[in-house]
Amino acid sequence: MMKTICTILLLLISLVLHANHDVKVYYEKSDNGYIIYADNNEYCPVSIQLEFTVTNLRLHDQNNSVYVIQPHQKKQLVTQLTVIDKRKGYKLSYTSLTNYGDTTKDTYDQEYHYDLPFAKGASFQVDQGYNGTFSHYTKNALDFDMPIGSEVHAIRDGIVVKVVKQHNQNCGTKECKQYNNHIIIYHSDGTFAEYTHLKQNGATVAIGDSIRQGQLIGYSGNTGWSTGPHLHLEVFLQRMRKRETLQTKFKVNNGTKVLFLKEKGTYKK
Numbered sequence: 001m002m003k004t005i006c007t008i009l010l011l012l013i014s015l016v017l018h019a020n021h022d023v024k025v026y027y028e029k030s031d032n033g034y035i036i037y038a039d040n041n042e043y044c045p046v047s048i049q050l051e052f053t054v055t056n057l058r059l060h061d062q063n064n065s066v067y068v069i070q071p072h073q074k075k076q077l078v079t080q081l082t083v084i085d086k087r088k089g090y091k092l093s094y095t096s097l098t099n100y101g102d103t104t105k106d107t108y109d110q111e112y113h114y115d116l117p118f119a120k121g122a123s124f125q126v127d128q129g130y131n132g133t134f135s136h137y138t139k140n141a142l143d144f145d146m147p148i149g150s151e152v153h154a155i156r157d158g159i160v161v162k163v164v165k166q167h168n169q170n171c172g173t174k175e176c177k178q179y180n181n182h183i184i185i186y187h188s189d190g191t192f193a194e195y196t197h198l199k200q201n202g203a204t205v206a207i208g209d210s211i212r213q214g215q216l217i218g219y220s221g222n223t224g225w226s227t228g229p230h231l232h233l234e235v236f237l238q239r240m241r242k243r244e245t246l247q248t249k250f251k252v253n254n255g256t257k258v259l260f261l262k263e264k265g266t267y268k269k
């Protein structure tokens with residue numbers, strides 16, 4: 001009986017884009033191909049989009065599928081690839097794109113009543129509202145006219161997934177975006193809130209902290225892409241390459257009213 005000699009050709013390249021998320025994608029060889037696994041060390045789900053380039057391997061899912069890895073999962077099965085013809089060589093390479101959250105999610109709690117992002121009894125003006133023409137064009141974000149050092153309080157319960165607080169510079173152009181001190185909090189309905197331009201070392205919470213609505217989380221500032229002291233706030237669903245920012249309802253006047261905030265309006269908590 002003649003034995004077939006197989007030439008096994010392996011090429012494994014993993015190119016990780018958006019590598020600022022603490023997620024690892026890796027593979028193990030199985031009897032008939034490969035199994036792809038992922039570790040997620042973040043405090044929120046993370047989505048991974050995988051683009052495979054293969055020779056003589058069958059993908060179990062459509063190429064470029066998005067997989068959601070739950071927080072703190074180790075070795076979560078992602079997908080598999082099977083050798084089509086075992087007598088021939090096979091090749092696998094892939095690139096992965098990662099981002100926070102379940103990027104396939106399109107429902108969220110639209111009726112949730114958010115708190116204003118400052119201390120009880122305080123009142124501040126919304127300098128720039130949703131889709132504002134200064135810098136919120138096509139963006140559902142709010143700028144509160146808060147002096148440097150004003151208390152910033154959580155608008156909703158959640159878990160802190162990102163804190164950047166070391167920067168101490170600002171300018172009015174996009175180049176300064178990298179100096180935005182900010183906190184990102186993940187909410188139970190899959191949305192996130194980002195609180196931006198905080199003063200240097202102005203975050204009083206750390207990654208992994210569980211936060212209650214109304215809790216002090218930091219102090220406002222004027223860092224990053226900013227022309228004056230203010231707090232930039234946005235609530236969003238994360239997509240693979242961008243954010244879908246959302247308009248949300250806020251409680252005002254000691255909870256006696258619930259409304260959408262408007263540009264130039266002054267609101268008391």
Ligand SMILES: [Zn+2]
Binds near residue numbers: 128135141143232
């Ligand atoms: Zn803004």
